[in-house]
Amino acid sequence: MTKNILLTGVGGQGTILASRLLTLGLQDNGYDVKMSEVHGMSQREGPVLTHVRYGKKVWSPVVSKKKGDIIIGFEELEVLRNLEYLRDDGEGVVILNRARVNPIGVLSGKDVYPPNIQELIEARAGRVIALDATEEAEKLGNPRTMNIILLGVALKALGLHDEIDWNKIIAENVREQFVEVNQKALKLGMSLV
């Protein structure tokens, strides 16, 4: 059975490294894996949506709407925007990082950032794991590891935490000076579920 994962956030939040490690780990464990990424025209802080699919044999690189097993949400509004990808049978999981990156309309005071995002998600998901990953990352001494903490949470929620040697995947694919902190971040993420 093919599993469908979506990572969403805005450019600069580290979704790319998180999805890269995720796909490499899945590949290392012998899964067929495909990934597709769409980003808009902004060079910075544009919406990012990454589709990751894995299983014995994967055909389409794109997750269909209402077929997503899990949304790894780096930013609240972007989770809301992509919530239509979550399966609607009450089995969908959403990992919600309590982070808001205000779009230009909010910055300029024209739009109001939707206040009820978590409620809207909870009404549609089977399970919502909400956390402040940036705060957790700061405790580790490197706020940029927020993405790996979220990945850790997701891996635990997906049941992938034991089956794959993630420390090895990090050691092989992250620059040496950041290996240890990222391994710690992943472990921390896994412990939060």
Add this chain to the structure above:
Amino acid sequence: MKHLLTGDEAVARGAYEAGVRFAAAYPGTPSTEILENISKYKGVIKAEWAPNEKVALESVIGASIAGARALAAMKHVGLNVAADPFFTFAYMGVSGGAVVITADEPGQFSSQNEQDNRNYAKAAMVPMFEPADSQEAKDMLADAFEISEQYDVPVLYRMTTRVCHSKSLVELGERVEVPIKPYAKNIKKYVAVPANARIMKVKLQGNLKLLEDYSNNCKWNRAEYGDTRIGIICSGDCYLYAREVFGDEASYLKLGFTNPLPAEMIKDFASKVDKVYIIEENDPYIEDFVRGLGIACDGKNIFPRNGEMLPEVIREVIYGEKIEADAELAEALIGRPPTLCAGCPHRGFFFELGRKRNVMISGDIGCYTLSSGAPYHAIESTICMGASISAGHGAQQIFDTIEDNKMRVVSVLGDSTFFHTGINSLMNVAYNKSNTVNVILDNRITAMTGQQENPGTGMTVQGEITEQVNIEALVRTLGFENVRTINPNNLKEVKETLNWALELEGPSVIITRWPCALKKMHEWDLKEFNNPFKTQYEVLEDVCIGCKACTRTGCPAIVFQVDKKKSSIDPYKCVGCSVCAQVCPVDAIQLKGA
């Protein structure tokens, strides 16, 4: 060991393995990363950013004539620019094998149109491949070069956004060295004057006819039988989407070689299935052919002609599984429109230009296209690369025929777009004497596609230091006397220069010169711009009157605190361009640490 690669990375690897020696391209989403990845094979493949796709393809034609395998890559609309040499190259044929990659955009993620470039293969009578995933993107390329040489014709290689930007597992191979064929002068082959070209065309038609046999027998076209009640004919990534939906509950004719299409194979397949569906993105390219064979099928009569043929689209059409929009979510959502980055040198310019009255702002393709939206509401037309200056010229010629005309055209485009085709347009302004204001937004890089070097930056794609076009000198040589180069972050200078240009009787050129805030600076940039983007501004809260003037610069570093009715500046974003400080009526925005 398999590697997880995007289609762009895989096709670049394919170029290496296929013995390619020369590659040229102009950046364009989703094709940009093809040449970027090819350029890493330094010393093996000579890779070049060309000023435009026509130049890229012509260089490739030359490399082929000189006997080497060569490749050009471009986005779909780029092939429009390169269409002129493309059609004649088909007539001439090759010496070293030649492949033209077109990266189409079903769904229009980052393009001005959704044209289906498979039509080019048919129109130019060249063979065409359509890979579905990264493994095919790599493997088919080697065969494309074989076909090119065997049948003496350039090959069109059609990818789409999903093929280019999706990752899947790829088994790599080794490079096969293909020797450079000795150059032989061959006027009848390479001089396309009518007497020769008539003969060339007959040869091309003959070769295409021979390729029908290849198409019916090659491994890239194959039937896969499951349940024969449904038979699906598809190409490219549509095969993956169809497979996703139907699994083994259908039979598939998967086409990877799609010009000429395999008539015998299609007839055979159609005879073995009860119902034929054609699943393809955009135009009914396969469908028209199948119908021409007298085969009944369903295609664009039931499937949309726009956008991607994703599994959910197929499910809706075939099974009626419509995904209803969630009204409550739609109601709650707010947009995240693309914005100019903090520190973008276009900001100050458009802040001033957007305030001008009685001007038509003729725009172009680049980050500055975003100035058509809030808060600038500046550019009023965007057509294609380089069109700002020429379309602006045409508009001004008409405005000037109207009695008491007050309308002036301001045409704006970036440095790379100017080098691409804007140069010709500017020459036309001088030659045909239109009274336009022409602005070259020189941010020292090709920015929107993700920071590519260009003829103005002083660096090649393979990291060699090279000549820099002197835009001001070039423009003066074209015949412009009214030329000014300004700093776009200096609002007073921008305003004065625009007023100067708009009051002139003749045409003018304004060059704004300041680097993109994301640019990886060269040594000479750091020197010229005095190590920019290292300062920050802050809002003095007790001085701020909450007038929101700074928010009208559209800078994402400025945060208006609704509760306090005061502005603030995000220290993680501000890079010190100072535009907001110049706009503030009460000097509440000050340089940090000053």
